[in-house]
Amino acid sequence: MKHKKPKYRQIIDAAVIVIAENGYHQAQVSKIAKQAGVADGTIYLYFKNKEDILVSLFQEKMGTFIEKIEEEIAGKETASEKLYMLIEKHFALLAADDHLAIVTQLELRQSHKELRLRINEVLKGYLNVVDKIVITGKQTGEFRDNLDLRLARQMIFGTIDETVTTWVMNEHRFNLQELASQVHELIIYGCGRPA
Amino acid sequence: MKHKKPKYRQIIDAAVIVIAENGYHQAQVSKIAKQAGVADGTIYLYFKNKEDILVSLFQEKMGTFIEKIEEEIAGKETASEKLYMLIEKHFALLAADDHLAIVTQLELRQSHKELRLRINEVLKGYLNVVDKIVITGKQTGEFRDNLDLRLARQMIFGTIDETVTTWVMNEHRFNLQELASQVHELIIYGCGRPA
Amino acid sequence: MKHKKPKYRQIIDAAVIVIAENGYHQAQVSKIAKQAGVADGTIYLYFKNKEDILVSLFQEKMGTFIEKIEEEIAGKETASEKLYMLIEKHFALLAADDHLAIVTQLELRQSHKELRLRINEVLKGYLNVVDKIVITGKQTGEFRDNLDLRLARQMIFGTIDETVTTWVMNEHRFNLQELASQVHELIIYGCGRPA
Amino acid sequence: MKHKKPKYRQIIDAAVIVIAENGYHQAQVSKIAKQAGVADGTIYLYFKNKEDILVSLFQEKMGTFIEKIEEEIAGKETASEKLYMLIEKHFALLAADDHLAIVTQLELRQSHKELRLRINEVLKGYLNVVDKIVITGKQTGEFRDNLDLRLARQMIFGTIDETVTTWVMNEHRFNLQELASQVHELIIYGCGRPA
DNA sequence: TATGAATGAGTGTTCATTCAT
DNA sequence: AATGAATGAACACTCATTCAT
Numbered sequence: 077m078k079h080k081k082p083k084y085r086q087i088i089d090a091a092v093i094v095i096a097e098n099g100y101h102q103a104q105v106s107k108i109a110k111q112a113g114v115a116d117g118t119i120y121l122y123f124k125n126k127e128d129i130l131v132s133l134f135q136e137k138m139g140t141f142i143e144k145i146e147e148e149i150a151g152k153e154t155a156s157e158k159l160y161m162l163i164e165k166h167f168a169l170l171a172a173d174d175h176l177a178i179v180t181q182l183e184l185r186q187s188h189k190e191l192r193l194r195i196n197e198v199l200k201g202y203l204n205v206v207d208k209i210v211i212t213g214k215q216t217g218e219f220r221d222n223l224d225l226r227l228a229r230q231m232i233f234g235t236i237d238e239t240v241t242t243w244v245m246n247e248h249r250f251n252l253q254e255l256a257s258q259v260h261e262l263i264i265y266g267c268g269r270p271a
Numbered sequence: 272m273k274h275k276k277p278k279y280r281q282i283i284d285a286a287v288i289v290i291a292e293n294g295y296h297q298a299q300v301s302k303i304a305k306q307a308g309v310a311d312g313t314i315y316l317y318f319k320n321k322e323d324i325l326v327s328l329f330q331e332k333m334g335t336f337i338e339k340i341e342e343e344i345a346g347k348e349t350a351s352e353k354l355y356m357l358i359e360k361h362f363a364l365l366a367a368d369d370h371l372a373i374v375t376q377l378e379l380r381q382s383h384k385e386l387r388l389r390i391n392e393v394l395k396g397y398l399n400v401v402d403k404i405v406i407t408g409k410q411t412g413e414f415r416d417n418l419d420l421r422l423a424r425q426m427i428f429g430t431i432d433e434t435v436t437t438w439v440m441n442e443h444r445f446n447l448q449e450l451a452s453q454v455h456e457l458i459i460y461g462c463g464r465p466a
Numbered sequence: 467m468k469h470k471k472p473k474y475r476q477i478i479d480a481a482v483i484v485i486a487e488n489g490y491h492q493a494q495v496s497k498i499a500k501q502a503g504v505a506d507g508t509i510y511l512y513f514k515n516k517e518d519i520l521v522s523l524f525q526e527k528m529g530t531f532i533e534k535i536e537e538e539i540a541g542k543e544t545a546s547e548k549l550y551m552l553i554e555k556h557f558a559l560l561a562a563d564d565h566l567a568i569v570t571q572l573e574l575r576q577s578h579k580e581l582r583l584r585i586n587e588v589l590k591g592y593l594n595v596v597d598k599i600v601i602t603g604k605q606t607g608e609f610r611d612n613l614d615l616r617l618a619r620q621m622i623f624g625t626i627d628e629t630v631t632t633w634v635m636n637e638h639r640f641n642l643q644e645l646a647s648q649v650h651e652l653i654i655y656g657c658g659r660p661a
Numbered sequence: 662m663k664h665k666k667p668k669y670r671q672i673i674d675a676a677v678i679v680i681a682e683n684g685y686h687q688a689q690v691s692k693i694a695k696q697a698g699v700a701d702g703t704i705y706l707y708f709k710n711k712e713d714i715l716v717s718l719f720q721e722k723m724g725t726f727i728e729k730i731e732e733e734i735a736g737k738e739t740a741s742e743k744l745y746m747l748i749e750k751h752f753a754l755l756a757a758d759d760h761l762a763i764v765t766q767l768e769l770r771q772s773h774k775e776l777r778l779r780i781n782e783v784l785k786g787y788l789n790v791v792d793k794i795v796i797t798g799k800q801t802g803e804f805r806d807n808l809d810l811r812l813a814r815q816m817i818f819g820t821i822d823e824t825v826t827t828w829v830m831n832e833h834r835f836n837l838q839e840l841a842s843q844v845h846e847l848i849i850y851g852c853g854r855p856a
Numbered sequence: 857t858a859t860g861a862a863t864g865a866g867t868g869t870t871c872a873t874t875c876a877t
Numbered sequence: 878a879a880t881g882a883a884t885g886a887a888c889a890c891t892c893a894t895t896c897a898t
Binding site for chain 6: 700706
């Protein structure tokens with residue numbers, strides 16, 4: 077809620093569009109300004125530099141993303157249900173926003189190491205949500221006692237992320253949201269056949 | 272057998288070192304040439320352009336990578352054992368080559384979209400190995416019948432890849448190889464408690 | 467009497483401080499406005515543009531400078547005494563105002579050629595005072611008959627100016643005012659030994 | 662003799678022309694490159710950055726300048742004769758090179774403080790020559806015993822420099838070289854009438 | 857009078873690639 | 878085969894000035 081200034085959001089939204097349509101390396105500040113309908117210099121009244129646009133973009137979008145997911149999860153009882161909602165909502169939100177999906181899955185990963193480190197900071201918010209689900213699952217007995225928190229987190233995030241990336245790279249040739257239940261099953265039961 | 276020319280490998284090995292030590296965006300052709308002990312222009316006698324160095328690098332290294340993993344897997348009977356060897360060898364090979372781990376997990380992902388598409392082509396070789404294991408598992412009845420091949424592949428690759436990336440980003444603060452059995456267990460049984 | 471508006475002087479004084487403390491090229495209009503406690507736009511109610519601030523600054527300060535020197539000189543009889551007062555007062559006034567000394571000797575000289583031409587116009591007032599002393603000296607017989615007015619003026623101004631600049635550049639490591647009598651001697655008698 | 666590469670001198674000479682004709686602030690690197698008949702990038706094979714061109718320019722030209730003056734002076738016996746040659750040669754060299762005179766007297770003085778400090782370093786070579794003359798003069802008894810070295814240096818340099826600057830600013834409306842003897846007289850005997 | 861958000865022109869530098877030797 | 882000097886396109890950011898309020 078820090079930034080109510082309409083131009084702040086205008087510029088971030090413009091950045092998403094320009095990056096999605098032109099690629100990270102072709103997203104010049106002047107192009108973003110033009111898309112936002114402001115002068116180049118105006119960008120610098122709201123952002124420290126180009127990197128700041130990108131980090132802010134990720135913070136804003138990921139913030140909203142996490143908030144929405146947490147809302148959905150809060151209404152669920154079991155870890156399994158929470159996990160399902162996480163996956164379902166994650167897929168739904170990205171499926172609903174083509175540009176954002178391209179930007180987060182493909183383009184922003186081309187950024188400089190330093191920027192990626194700052195993006196990872198933001199990502200920690202998401203991973204915390206995952207962690208809470210895993211901890212809940214272990215407490216309720218739904219998940220194995222000997223489950224390693226970090227590995228479980230990596231497995232859950234890795235599976236979801238790889239699925240979304242494949243979907244984006246295949247240019248949405250399959251329906252992402254429909255996969256939610258299968259991905260959920262895979263994470264809970266693994267590849268193995270139930271005993 | 273394709274390239275016996277010593278300079279071809281010399282340049283690729285130089286590229287790995289330069290990229291690992293300087294980062295993708297600081298790995299200029301002139302730096303690679305210097306590290307390889309050749310003139311800038313000589314690079315272009317062996318590679319079409321800079322992108323070609325990187326794709327070739329990935330092809331060469333990933334080729335060897337896949338060969339070694341296939342060797343190990345061939346000696347195993349069950350899908351579960353094959354999967355274990357895949358994970359174990361994957362971790363072992365990267366843990367043994369610092370530079371290569373950094374280059375494949377962090378640096379090369381900063382490349383242009385186009386280059387990443389070509390890298391994905393190479394990656395298919397690896398994913399085919401995963402696919403074969405999954406298919407075997409379904410045939411032997413080790414894996415569930417209703418397992419979706421593509422999703423299983425994404426889950427396996429996503430989990431392994433995310434684990435390695437975390438390890439590289441944490442600057443090797445934990446022992447990667449030791450995690451092989453836990454990751455294996457996670458992929459086979461999932462997070463859930465056995466019935 | 468020209469400008470009674472308090473903000474006019476406020477802005478000029480702010481400019482002297484900002485230029486002295488930040489250097490000519492780091493003295494942005496917004497910084498001057500902030501120092502003066504007015505909005506950026508307000509500057510343009512009192513000055514045509516940035517250059518106008520600097521020229522006005524020089525005019526105001528140099529005007530006061532010349533007035534004070536003329537006062538002192540008027541009380542003296544001989545050209546030699548007048549010259550001495552000129553030097554002494556020149557040194558005294560700049561030694562008493564650190565900021566002004568830095569601005570006139572170092573910073574303002576970095577200005578564009580056009581601005582420097584306008585500054586030279588203002589400087590003529592000072593050179594006229596010098597000229598009057600030289601003319602007086604020739605009339606009274608204190609100075610040589612064949613003395614070229616322009617050259618004498620350049621020698622007097624050049625020597626004084628170079629001395630002040632050296633003093634400013636040496637960060638006031640020596641006492642400027644104490645040099646007045648020696649500089650006076652040098653100008654009257656030159657380097658040579660009296661016959 | 663460090664740089665025999667023709668392009669090095671080509672670029673420096675181009676810089677003198679471009680700065681003299683366009684002014685310091687309109688002397689873009691691309692303009693200098695064009696004048697030198699090389700590509701923009703070529704500049705950076707010979708100079709670290711733009712500032713380096715300007716410092717090198719000053720070093721090269723001032724180096725030659727000092728060398729020539731020292732040669733002339735070496736052939737003279739008395740301090741007075743040496744001083745005369747210094748002035749005469751100083752005037753002659755600048756009168757013979759319009760562009761260089763403009764660059765050193767007007768344009769280069771607009772440079773940033775840092776660059777001016779580096780230019781001052783180079784200038785010390787010239788001031789050393791002046792110092793030697795003054796010291797000689799005191800030893801031979803031509804100059805006063807109580808002459809302060811630093812003040813004498815400032816007087817000599819200040820007078821010569823101010824004269825040249827006036828000449829350049831007046832667009833060569835008078836003959837500079839002809840003034841040498843009068844300036845010499847002024848420095849040796851001052852404005853005063855011989856006793 | 858006074859404000860301050862918005863404007864947009866302008867430029868030093870890097871580096872993949874070429875080609876004469 | 879090998880060299881390495883030369884090329885030239887491309888871009889983030891600053892800041893004096895304006896003008897609606």
